Structure formats: structure tokens, C-alpha cells
Amino acid sequence: MKNLFNIYIHADPSHPYNPPFSGHFFNRTIRSSKPTQRGSPSLIASARRLLSEALLDDPSNARFIILSTSCIPLHSFNFTYNMLFQTNKSFIEILKGEPKSFVRYTARGNADIMLPEIPFEDFRIGSQFFILNRHHAKLVVNDEKLWRKFKLPCVFPKYCYPEEQYFSTLLNMEDSSSCIPATLTHVDWSKRLGSHPWTYRDTEIGMELIESLRQRELRYGNGGVENQTEAARVDPNYSFLFARKFSRNCLKPLLDIAGDLILKN
Template sequence: MMSPTPLSLFCVLLICLPLAIVFTVVTPPATTIRSITSTSTSTSQTRTNPETRVIETTRITTTTISSSLPARPPSTTEDDDQMLFRRAAGVKPDPLLPKRLAFMFLTTTPLPFAPLWELFFNSTRAQEKLYNIYVHADPSFPYDPPFSGVFENRVIPESKPTRRHSPTLISAARRLLSHALLEDPSNSMFALLSSACIPLHSFDFTYEALVKSDKSFIEILKDEPGAWARWAARGERVMLPELPFEDFRIGSQFFVLTRKHARLVANETRLWSKFKLTCLRKNKNTCYPEEHYFPSLISMEDPRGCVPATLTHVDWRGRHDGHPRTYGVSEVGPKLILALRKDVPRYGVNVDGTNGSHSSMRKRGDPFLFARKFSPDSIATLVRIANDVIFKD
């Protein structure tokens, strides 16, 4: 046999070298991942601190998994909401009989007063199923204990994260209204409540007070201190031309709307195009969109269709931090409940643009139906006095 010449060996090398390179490049990365996992395991076994071991394993696992996931698609929150709102705006304007009340809870925490509300909803006429419950629960927060009893399975699937000083609280309220409109054509009045709210009367009293009304109850205040700074929170002329300063209103974010106004809110886009804009960072302390959007909208579109007052009692006296007074457990008792009941709502702007606080509006005698804020540790006292005080009208 002839021995290979230098030329033939050089040819063989030219052929084999590219194959070796290709094989190395296309080797599956699974081997690399397994080696990382193996290294992590062997390394963790030499450590004596269990916290360090958990952190190391988590770091490796997270890196490996995230590298194989596809890129997150763009957020469709706005599109999803607009589709929901358009569907809700198309429901029939008149409620079916019997009329029902929609209780809408906006929360980022478990409902600390659920036991009291349970008693409220399980009383006399409430058994006729004259109500519906809806909960908007920010999915970025834990809920332990979970919602149960009358609140079980009542969290609306459209719930999304909410944040103070942002338009997300407007969107959350609009989602609740829209879901309630779509779910039950008997929903007649729509009450927005917080997790810190309690009822001040029995269900029967509350039902009769609301169902007999053909008007919404929403606080609408004009020329409040600091109003211009709130209007200009996004920039001095940003709200124009959709919302001139003379049409800007302020009021409590907690309201009771008629079915007509619930549909109006679901269908609205003009003011929302301004209120959805982010406030300037320097104006954070004047940015409360949820206290401006609804009062301004109802005042501009249908001032004769509302009573310009909220039926949720709150005490702002002496507060300057954006949070109302919280009643502690030592303050809660029959005396406080009766005092809150006797108080008179603050009536805002009349149809003619004048302040209604000292006019015939005060003769209406509208009762406060709800109150806030109460400390969670007062629940035992509230439950104890429920039947003899709160539900005794």
C-alpha cells in the first residue's frame, strides 16, 4: 500500500476541519443547561446556609426559564377595556323587574368587614335576591383569607392593578359598572364602595331609599380650594378644550349611579382622553383623577339627573394628607353610628350653578347609607351591635 503523501493529508484536513466546527456550534444547549443545574446542585451541597442555597437555586432556575420564554406581547389593557365598555353601553336603558341594587367593592385587600356585610345581605328582603355583589380586586395583591360567603366568586375577571394618583382607579370603577350592566339587566342602582366602608342601615332601608330614586347620588363641588391646581395637574392647558376649568368639578369617588348614568360612564370617551393622561411628577399631591372625572362628567352631561351629594359619610376635618379620618376600635359603638346617621350630606352645585349647601336642597333629608373609614380591628364591635343598632332603623 502506498503511504499518504503530504498533499493528500492536507486535503483530508481541509475537509474535516469545517465539519468539526459545525458540530461544535450546533450542539444543543440542553447540555449546557444540564451542566448549570448540575453545578448548582453540587455547589449548593457544599453550603451550610439554607437561605444562600435557596437564593442560588432560584437565580439559576429563573435565568434558564426566562431565556426560553417568548417576548411578552404589548399590553392590551386599553383595548380590552374599550371592548367591555362598548358592550356595556349597548344594554337596555330600563332595568327589568324586580329592580336590584349593584354593590361594587373596589379593593386591594381582603374585605375586613365581610362578616358585617354578610349579616347585611342575609337579612329579610335581601333573601329575595334583590342585590348583586361585584368586587374589583387588584390582582397584584395577595388576598388571605380569600373572599368567601356572599363574596365568593364575585371578583370580576376584568380586575387589573390600581394605583393611587393615577387614572387606574377611574378604569376600575368603569369596569365594575360595565360588568354589572352586562351581568344582570335588573341592576337599577350602582353603589361604589371601598373595603373600609360599612353599612349604616339595614338592607331593607337601603333598598327602599335607593330604588325609589330616579336620580344618582354623586358629590359635585365647584370652586373648592386647590381646584385650579388639580385641573392643571397634567399641565396648565392640557385639559382643553374638552374640559374648561369652569366645568371642572370635585367630589367623593364613592357614589350611587342610576342605570342611565352607569351607561353614560361606560360609553364616555371625550373626557377620558384627557383624564387617562399621567399627571406631572411635581403635581402628584394634586392628582386625584377619580375625584374629578365622575363629578365633572355627570355635571356636564346631566346635572338635573343627580343629587349633588354622596351617601357615604366620611370625616375630612383636620386632614391634609389625602386620607380621611379612620375610626379606631375605641371610638366605635352605638353613639358613633347614631351620630353618623344624623349628620347631613354636603350638597354641592345646583343645576343653576349655585352652591346647594344652604338652599332647599338641604330639606331633602337624604340619609347617609354607608360610612368610612373604620379600622379593621373594629369588626368585632360592629358585628356585636349590628342587629340592635346598625340594622335597627
């Protein structure tokens, strides 16, 4: 199994931590890691650095999955691997007409700042947790045209979450037909805390929670899944492969059920 995947870690060097001395995460932190800040272009830059490292490090890398430290797997490695290789398309949320889309578009001052490269009708919003094929990973790291706009500082930071806009807009403009417009990382926005989704606590962890997250229906963007016939043709029952956000206190109860459920093929 080990030769089927590589792990790359972007660790903010301004926050010291004790790196692992063995296991899959040993010596996997990329040297180009830099400080990041939520709601800033630094999160786009960190994802671009990760993708660049993965592209250069191993030419056999075919799927590029962005996850956070608060993400957990919902299925075994074999289930996840087999599902991802049913199609060569990328899984990325591409949402059109979301609430407050225009104020997000103009967060850098006004609409003219994004022009002519990014007309408002091409602007999209989506999760920063995506799964790209190799072609799209290259497209992201080689892009300069849209990156030049999205790395500009925001005048209205309340509406500025460029990491939730850049990737979806870029893939929508450059190759939307090769994307399944949905994220495979579930978040619970029904109990949001301000601009943050719900963070699960250790008292909530159990087999029932994992089973329920597996059964949640994906939200397809860009007009719905009927416009993305690949999704229906390959497997009408695509399910979430990951979920977030889970607090650190969830680790023990998650490990307690991992063998009987999460990691069981």
C-alpha cells in the same frame, strides 16, 4: 332579599388574598381586575370596569353603588334599598369652586391639556363613592371624550386625584339635572391625616358613633340643594347610608352592635 342585589369585587391581582368560599362575596371578583394605585387614573378604570361588569351581568341592576373595603353600612338593607328607590336620580358629589381647583385642573401640566373637551368652568370635584342610576352607569362606561383627558399622566401628582374629578365632571357636563349633588358615604375630614380622612379605631366604635354619623347633614354641591328641587321634594331628610374609613380592628365591635342597631329595620 338575595335577588334584590348583586355584588361585584375589583381585587388587585398583584396583592394575593384568600377569597371567601361561601356567602355573598363568593365568586364575585370580576375577571378584568387590574392593579390600582391611589392618585392615578387606575382608580377611574377600576370603577369603570365594575360598572361595565354590573351592566352586562344583569339587566335588572338599577342602582350602582361604589364602596371600598373601609366602608360600612349605617342602616339596614331595607332602609337603604327603600331610600335609594325613592328617586331615579343619581347621588354623586359635584362640588364647584373647591380650594385648589385650578391646580387640580392643571395637574397634568397646564390648562391647555384639558381643552377643548373640558373647560375649567365645567371642572368639578367630588367623592369617588357614588350611587348611579343605570343611564348614568352606561354614560360612564361609554365615555371616551373625557376619559381621554383624565387618563393622561400627572406632572404634579400632589394635586392629582383624578378619581375625585372625573365622575363629578362627567356627570356635571352631561346630565347634572338628573343628579342629586351629594355623596351618601360619610367621611370625617375634620381630623385628616395629610390627604387622608380620619380612620376610625376599634375603641371609637359604639352605638353613639353610628347614631351621630346617621344624623350628619349632607353637603350639597352645584349651588346648594335649593337648585336640586328633587332632593327636597322626595325627602328633605336624606341621610348618609354608608361611612368610612374604618380599620380592620373595627370589625368585631361593629358586629357586636350590628344586630341591635345597624341591621335593625
